[in-house]
Ligand SMILES: Cc1cc2nc3c(=O)[nH]c(=O)nc-3n(C[C@H](O)[C@H](O)[C@H](O)COP(=O)(O)OP(=O)(O)OC[C@H]3O[C@@H](n4cnc5c(N)ncnc54)[C@H](O)[C@@H]3O)c2cc1C
């Protein structure tokens with residue numbers, strides 16, 4: 001029964017499905033369902049996490065007064081009612097209240113040699129901050145977190161905890177239910193940030209100046225640690241807003257309510273950091289300019305380029321980079337104005353593919369398919385994220401790579417070839433199939449763009465040793481643009497912080 005319903009969930013999550021299940025339940029009277037009907041209703045609610053469009057149809061839907069619906073062909077805006085947009089883009093995971101946080105904190109064993117600390121890229125003293133919550137001192141807990149990770153508020157929202165601290169938690173090992181470290185971290189950091197309190201003060205001025213390129217997690221974390229030690233920092237960023245992918249990339253439902261900008265404003269309260277917006281390295285200034293004007297340089301410029309599909313017809317209308325789509329969605333004040341296809345195909349297997357696919361569904365696309373060239377176990381999106389996608393009604397097709405994009409001017413279909421694992425890598429089996437598509441998102445990885453000349457590169461990234469030292473003396477790098485990381489927000493924060501400590505040590509020697 002559950003298997004059949006899992007297959008049916010996407011159908012029920014469409015506008016048509018909403019109406020049919022609503023009529024079905026209304027026919028029997030929702031409070032007096034006979035057992036099979038009640039079971040179906042509750043299983044579907046569970047499969048769609050009770051949040052996705054399986055709801056009472058709105059007045060507008062009943063009246064048929066919406067301009068578009070999930071069934072409207074093409075790439076159009078306004079597929080859902082206002083209530084659906086607002087429900088679909090609220091917090092992915094509700095924050096804990098004070099009582100819930102105390103109860104969750106009480107589950108921690110406060111382990112000696114806690115494995116959760118080792119699994120955290122920023123080495124937060126997790127048992128200590130959980131004990132501080134358990135003893136009713138969340139502000140102290142927040143300070144414990146921020147001492148290691150100044151973007152602990154964002155990381156609490158976006159970290160794949162299921163593959164980091166919570167996977168390592170002894171209660172996960174023993175019972176399959178870890179301490180809710182991420183939600184507890186959010187409770188502590190939100191509590192302190194809501195008071196507008198910045199927990200650190202600047203050291204005495206050193207008279208040293210450091211240039212940071214990129215106001216993403218790596219650059220901001222580096223700038224904050226340098227400012228704490230009394231250095232003056234100027235951060236240059238090519239875009240009009242600071243935050244990097246926290247502002248332009250993270251899925252909307254993970255960081256609601258303009259949290260990324262609030263976090264930047266709060267972080268800058270340390271003082272001594274100036275941000276120059278709209279200033280790009282390579283366009284407005286060179287590395288040599290920075291070397292001559294500053295005592296040290298940190299590069300945290302992320303990966304601004306994207307890989308091409310290398311399939312014929314990828315320049316057709318309707319085909320675009322998933323990161324651009326996500327950035328537009330993040331910047332849209334009104335989600336209903338964001339156009340989305342009826343049949344969306346997302347090509348890729350990482351977090352970006354999942355975020356683009358889930359958000360397409362949340363915008364009202366009827367059919368969304370992720371297509372990945374290898375097996376599901378090789379997808380870089382975690383099992384939890386894959387499950388999140390399928391429970392949102394996204395279909396995942398594996399072992400298929402794009403061959404051609406078809407359509408007369410605009411995409412109508414994508415042709416894929418089946419792939420198999422051979423002894424020397426992936427091989428095409430020769431069999432092909434086509435998926436109907438009016439919109440295609442490419443999510444097949446990002447690339448370093450505009451790295452300054454003279455720096456040694458390795459595997460397409462800036463080669464670093466130790467705490468982010470590049471091949472050029474006086475120039476450090478960290479985050480996505482540098483070797484050694486795993487393209488996560490928390491790792492970028494850790495690398496920015498560690499590079500700052502190394503820069504500080506060098507400047508004060
Ligand atoms: C769609 C998407 C979703 C993601 N979701 C998650 C998630 O849920 N959880 C998670 O942990 N990680 C996630 N990640 C990864 C995470 O966002 C990155 O690992 C992290 O942002 C890297 O930080 P960074 O500071 O190195 O780079 P970025 O965040 O990319 O910041 C780089 C900054 O440098 C600026 N810049 C670039 N070139 C120049 C230049 N030439 N001159 C001046 N400035 C420049 C950019 O404008 C940008 O502000 C996601 C990534 C993507 C693409």
Ligand code: SF4
Pocket residue numbers: 107108109110111114115116117126127130168169170171179181
């Ligand atoms: S591993 Fe789990 S139980 Fe142990 S300290 Fe960490 S969060 Fe607490």
